[in-house]
Amino acid sequence: MPTVAHWDWSGNARRYWDxxxxxxxxxxxxxxxxYGSALNSLPLRRYFEQNSTELYALRVSFARNTAPLTNIDEEGFTSAAFHSYPELPKWDPYSGDYGQGLQGLGLGQCTLIVNDEIYGRLVFGVN
Incomplete structure (x- = not known):
């Protein structure tokens, strides 16, 4: 579960078969x-709630939870996922199992304020 500063890799679920x-x-x-990105974020967020010093878990869970938002195009269509091969970098034309990811997004939305030993006060879930 990577946490890198890139829209498609940070928090991305590793799915291949759908x-x-x-x-x-x-x-x-x-x-x-x-859709697994948002669903997988829920137990990871719960883990952070039980282990509040595990900032990595919180960072990855927030990245995963908001991932379904990238699957919505400018007209409101929701794609199942993005094709990662360099020769075909585009959203799939079918919506597939998108609804499950949207449900995971809704269940995981919250605002958390954390006082980290290294980074100080951090806020997740707000602009």
């Missing part, structure tokens, strides 16, 4: 911001 079953473009490859 493009074979629930996509228009059927290929086996890493799916960017598959």
């Amino acid at each position: 493009f074979v079953y629930a996509a228009k473009i059927t290929q086996i490859k890493r799916q960017i911001h598959h």
Whole structure:
């Protein structure tokens, strides 16, 4: 579960197979911001709540939880995920299992203020 400053890798769920079953473009490859990103964020957030010194868990869970927002295009269509192969960098034309990711996003939305020993006061979930 990486936490890097990049829109598609930070918090991304590692899913490969759903493009074979629930996509228009059927290929086996890493799916960017598959619905599993938001769903996987929920137990990770719970882990942080029980272990409040684990800032890494909070950072990754926030990145994962907001991932479904990147799957919505300017017209409101929701894609199942982004195709990660360099020769086909685009959203899949089918929505697939997007609804589960949106549910995970809704269940995980919150604002947290953390006082970290190294970075001081940090705020997650607000502008």
